Amino acid sequence: MKHTSDDKMVGNSLALLLLLCSVWTFTRADHDVSCVFMTRCILPCRLQPGPETIIHWIHVSGGNAAVHSFYKDKDQFSRQNLRFKDRTSLFNNQIAKGNASLQLTSLQILDQGRYKCYTSTKPGVSKESFINVTVDAPVHKVNVVKEENVVTCSSEGIYPEPELTWSNLTQQHKPTVQQDYQLLYNISSSVTLTDTDDNLDYYSCSVTTHGGSSCKTTLFKTTYMNVSESENTVTCRAVNIKPLSHLTWTFNFSEIITKRHDDQYTVTQPWHQWVKDVSESGSLTLRDLSADQTGTYTCEVSGAQETFIYSTFLRIQTENSPISTGNIIAIAIVIPILVAICVTGVVLFVRHRRTRQNTDDVTIRETKGMELRPMMNGQNGS
């Protein structure tokens, strides 16, 4: 009995030792690599150069899926898992120098986890090393829109699970989070504003992940302007974001007017006739405006992590517009006066002729037509 118990103890200690060893090699060997969704990622691995090189890359946490193999001096794809098809490569010209690193492209969230790099360069000599890969899909854009008294903040295609916060609202709502088949998260929060919140100068919303990515968007209250000149400047307030990565002006929330590219502004075709200038600070100067250009002019400015949205509603009532009230009044007064003058002129003329010659009506009618025409022309030209 004692014998067996001793044996058992030895066995247990051995198991413990092995366990410790494996834990130790496990922790020592795992190399962390963090990559970005849809980009490429290099999983490092080195081998001792030798005559018979064999390399096997295995996705351990993906059910030991075969990722990429190399032997007999070439890449071998016969056992490759379909998930990795056309997405893997080794640096073949550097294998002889000891480089067994794997390049993985179009990175998916499912590619996360532990990878094993198995290398052997001559029979009986092999080595294994482990890489722990994490894949992030950072927050790249936060949208904030206000319709009536509902303000909505949303962001898409994020990993790991994001969090959303409104920085300026008295009430907070638990956001809606959805995850798609690629494991990416969408997040959104719609808040029905209370009377106190409905009149805030701005609505600011941030979306962040534990991976450390974060973006914030601030939507400012729309300002209203009634203008009567055909040339006006709409300002993009407080453009002090440095470096400025984007600046876009849109009309009525959909039509792009101008976009900034490499410190230059490109104006879209239909707006060439109305855009006079975009200043260094982003202000938009418009010319030849008529009532048809009445609408919302929105400036969206963003830096690496922050976006500001300013909207100005421009109501245009120009003097030179053909249907302006001034013209209507002028026409309404001038036409009856001219008509009155004509009629009086004709009546006087006819009377004059009748008394003098008493001739037939035909001549009178002809004369009447001739006299009226130049008068009508004069009226049109005024």
Ligand SMILES: *[C@@H]1O[C@H](CO)[C@@H](O)[C@H](O)[C@H]1NC(C)=O
């Ligand atoms: C292998 O080569 C690639 C391409 O030159 C390089 O990026 C990588 O760092 C190298 N890896 C190792 C472990 O030397």
Ligand SMILES: *[C@@H]1O[C@H](CO)[C@@H](O)[C@H](O)[C@H]1NC(C)=O
């Ligand atoms: C891999 O890294 C992630 C994040 O750093 C960590 O949570 C996970 O436990 C690691 N996995 C292994 C097997 O080391």
Ligand SMILES: *[C@@H]1O[C@H](CO)[C@@H](O)[C@H](O)[C@H]1NC(C)=O
């Ligand atoms: C996430 O948002 C995108 C863009 O609005 C949409 O195409 C996609 O269907 C959404 N995914 C989920 C799971 O709701």
Ligand SMILES: *[C@@H]1O[C@H](CO)[C@@H](O)[C@H](O)[C@H]1NC(C)=O
């Ligand atoms: C602009 O004009 C409209 C009607 O023409 C009026 O309702 C509005 O109060 C005016 N706004 C400003 C800021 O003057």
Ligand SMILES: *[C@@H]1O[C@H](CO)[C@@H](O)[C@H](O)[C@H]1NC(C)=O
């Ligand atoms: C732009 O929006 C305003 C207000 O909604 C509307 O009155 C105007 O007709 C729109 N302009 C165009 C060209 O769609």
Ligand SMILES: CC(=O)N[C@H]1CO[C@H](CO)[C@@H](O)[C@@H]1O
């Ligand atoms: C918490 C916070 O930022 N509150 C601000 C919200 O916006 C108003 C102006 O509209 C500020 O006065 C508050 O300080």
